Amino acid sequence: MNTIEWVDGKIRLLDQTRLPLEEVYLDLTDYQSLVRAIKEMRIRGAPALGVAAAYGVALGAAAIDEESKEAFESRLGPVYEAIVASRPTAVNIRWAVERMRRVASAHRDVSGVKKALLNEALAIHRQDEAINHRIGAHGADLLQGKGTVMTHCNAGALATTGYGTALGVVRATIERGTALKVMATETRPFLQGSRLTAWELARDQIDVTLITDSMAGHFLKKGDIDCVIVGADRIAANGDVANKIGTYSIAVLAKENAVPFYVAAPISTIDLSISSGEEIPIEERSPEEVLSFAGVQVAPQEVKAANPAFDITPYRYVSAIVTENGIAREPYLEELKALVEMIEE
């Protein structure tokens, strides 16, 4: 299974809107199809979107039939714009497009630019894979001997380009020979746990048991869970973690039952300009997601619903943060800074 792949001059991506019932791959032959696929949520997850955007630029460039660099560049401009506009809030798309733009300006001849753009997209893809594997390795060091891991939402292969952050740690641990089991919360309202995490783990023959979010505390108290590991959307300088709604509850319940709570995320998630989680605004999504379930209306029409997309887990509930550069623990202020400033070998 590959979230996204470059195959014979085309972008091949797994259509995540068809999961878990169908595994359908789309071959995209022009950048407009990629823009549509992003808008329609056929691919999601910040790291995966960055890679998709880079391939989209390469695909758009390949189709431009111009000999002069000027004419070529003037036709590449709208490609950049359309890709950035496909999901305006996704920082990784913007970041990848900027990186591609710099490569384009560094080359003189058109065929050289086309080749360089494809190479850069492949490099961004390989870099994401490498980061996940390094997170996995550091996480596996941490987890040794742990029998059952609880996770929330999908910080897996489907959110990245194929290995995962939190689920990358699970995969790396299993690759070292531990028979690790996973208990996954369904993650209402959008059900990333049922639809994506359960699907990708089952597909890799990893032992996974699905529970509703309301059951997490029960199993943590029962002593069935050896540690919790989740991803992150953003990490503040003090170690406060913004992640999918429900993460905070699990962190409190883990601490109450003396179960370690780990966060696995790339260095790019750490935002040292933010001193604490209180500065992170919480996105409020449509009440419709709460009032219906898998497309079926389950509550009276006139009822109000709240739908914060994520919550903040204060650093005091976080046992460790696993990155590609190593593991941070309290005091996070110092340890996260050291990891961010670490020069890549």
Added chain:
Amino acid sequence: MNTIEWVDGKIRLLDQTRLPLEEVYLDLTDYQSLVRAIKEMRIRGAPALGVAAAYGVALGAAAIDEESKEAFESRLGPVYEAIVASRPTAVNIRWAVERMRRVASAHRDVSGVKKALLNEALAIHRQDEAINHRIGAHGADLLQGKGTVMTHCNAGALATTGYGTALGVVRATIERGTALKVMATETRPFLQGSRLTAWELARDQIDVTLITDSMAGHFLKKGDIDCVIVGADRIAANGDVANKIGTYSIAVLAKENAVPFYVAAPISTIDLSISSGEEIPIEERSPEEVLSFAGVQVAPQEVKAANPAFDITPYRYVSAIVTENGIAREPYLEELKALVEMIEE
């Protein structure tokens, strides 16, 4: 809205399987229809089932066309049996049928028995209503001045005969003039919060906001919730509470954020023969409820799911237990015993 009512010689009940999208009342003219309605979950909730069973016996008796007491009683036997068998684990059905059976044997002539059985069923109904109102009054004393209450599952009018235990406290508080608001968890996997609690509160014009179970911690931390109030399936002598899965998580999150956590339940829920919650077996229900909803599959077919129907909240997370005889606090062992032994005025 009435969960169940005796109207012109018939049982009228609200079909809970049609909620929240349709409010449909069924008029049952024979006891066989009642047995079917119970089996099909058209009525649920322990106190409501006890009342339904009593009316069922009255209905069955009324249809028996015999003059002699012996012939009458021999035809009433199968009625008792069919009603008890409609939901074999429901203690309240058995209790109500036994109470009806005692009434039947205390009368000589058939028409006297028929009249006495109906009167007993009406008395059981009125008694349930009275208990709920007394719980409501004690709870309202406790809640004075509280702005927003969080609740879980449905401990409302729909689980009883019309006022509710936890939601009875909400109603009593509002009747005293407080503009109380309710935040209700949807209560996966069976969605009693979305389908029943949101529906009955909206219908009574009580301000209700629905959230997913995963959001409870976020709102407790945010300071939006003044207290939590839930029902109970069973309460041990030490104050440990068995209730719908997810209750324990909310209790821990409430304590962590210094929000009082109250349980409202009739005295009949307190089981002094059980010393702690650890002795209460946890019913495991079908994984299908977790893997799908309303016929829509949301997880891959081959994935395992756990589905414990309830959890145990240790007494140390419970701020107070509200019953029709008054309020118990720590030490629960003494205070619950005193409430149970209290003679009704």
